Amino acid sequence: MSQAQARADRRWMGAALAFAEHSRGLVGTNPFVGCVVEREGRVLARGRTRETGRPHAEADALGSLDEDLTAATIYVTLEPCAHNSQRGPACTDILLTAKPARIVVAALDPDPRTAGQGAKRLRAAGIDVTVGTCEAEARAQQAGFRTRIALGRPRLTLKLATSIDGRVALASGESQWITGEAARAHGHLIRAQSDGILTGRGTWEADSPSLTCRLQGLEDRSPVPLLLSATLTELPAPLISRGGRLLHHTDQLADLAVNDILVEGGAGLAGTMLNADLIDRLLVYRAPVLIGDTAPGAGRIDLPNLAAAHGRWRRTQTRALGEDYLEIYERTR
């Protein structure tokens, strides 16, 4: 492939990834996928996984299109599904009917029902299939779905608003605010990008957090509130009215029909989740303050020695947010 073609491919795939983003948090346990149909440098149609997961992005893009696609290229952020479902035909079959000259796929589908079968069938029909354009970006966008496929539960992201010395509150419990406005606004953006938000009984009773996204224009993208408590018997009324759920045990997280859950609580919840190895990603918002050793941090962690602490986390991003910094760590598996 020419460098110019590779550049054009990244451009159109970038558009497909950006369009997919609109479906984040709206598609349950489905992956949210984007699709762009291009011919001679013009977009003929675009599609994305729709609410509840159907139609899929390819069907959404092609549904209203009444054109000959033999000279077109179809960009899709995840390999077209190869398995039939009661909810609609497989995207691979739809594409075989459309018969475009070329299909560009960002990343193969980890779902064992597809897992390369889609690309294989399209190639067998004589379609030019390219796999791997913008693959890293696509895999990052699909991280929640991929965690569900790999581990059978949603991806769990722990947010810590913390000091230089790793404290999330004073010894007195005071925690509002350790980080500044820019960091807190970024935290609300992450809420909007999450399907659910999990807190613990301690934080609920101490702070009555709203657990909503308060960024202008994104208020309706607030995640479903989830409260983890072994002892409470009823979800508090404010959370019932928002469609919340009471969880008595972390095992119940796997039953939730979502892909991305943000964990926001105190040291108790953080320690419980970390000790159970249930955290896939850490968002550490770090303020330039020192708090001291009597204050709580990321919770109690059972660690026999230092060697056991190493090799579990990899820093993937560092960025300034006002006076604070955001560090992102991902669990190595």
Add this chain to the structure above:
Amino acid sequence: MSQAQARADRRWMGAALAFAEHSRGLVGTNPFVGCVVEREGRVLARGRTRETGRPHAEADALGSLDEDLTAATIYVTLEPCAHNSQRGPACTDILLTAKPARIVVAALDPDPRTAGQGAKRLRAAGIDVTVGTCEAEARAQQAGFRTRIALGRPRLTLKLATSIDGRVALASGESQWITGEAARAHGHLIRAQSDGILTGRGTWEADSPSLTCRLQGLEDRSPVPLLLSATLTELPAPLISRGGRLLHHTDQLADLAVNDILVEGGAGLAGTMLNADLIDRLLVYRAPVLIGDTAPGAGRIDLPNLAAAHGRWRRTQTRALGEDYLEIYERTR
């Protein structure tokens, strides 16, 4: 001044700053200064503050020079001193005798005996004096000397080798190693750049640290070992043989005839120094590990509320060192 002249000035001042660096840690409570004598794009001589503080950089550069300097420019990283001393004439007088066309100074001398008087007298004699070339770099290089002038004691830099959650050891005391090789090598470079290295009795008795610089070629730049203990009556033998000092109280730090001290101990020493507001700079080497809430961090800090924690530190640098990151914070004053 033309842009080309400003560019040339930064280039020659950069050479003077680099040459000054060779005297770091060798000049007691004096500033270590660099000087370059340039004419028509060629270096006629260079000088730096010599061991024990004399000769000064200007005298060092001009001492062996037997040329007419009326067409030369003299670059010096700190304003020439204007006060006479029993140890030699003021550099301002030496420069008035040399009578160069132009003198470029990186930063004014904060010593109240000079404090602008040097530049003023040179200008009064008709010499073209430029002040402020590479000023930020020069002030950073002179930070130890400037702290001594401003606060009457050496600059104190606290090193913390720490985890995501700010822990410097396990609850068991195990601390070797939290950070990786690149971070530890950088820590040894900082030792070489320090006049003294301060540790506490706890760390001394638990780890018997060498407190030396173990980088190849820099072994002879190890800082003087200092041990802080209210109760010990004698300096341990290994530290005596290295010219070490036993301090019973932090007040004694001001009496040490040095400008830059690195503080490397455990949570006890760190907390003592932070609570006394004796730390000017934090070097935080952060490894991608979580250790948990029962482990020690930066020590006990007395903090009435979160507001009191804010506004004291400013992050001035972040850089990757292998898998770890170095964060540098400076005390805002």
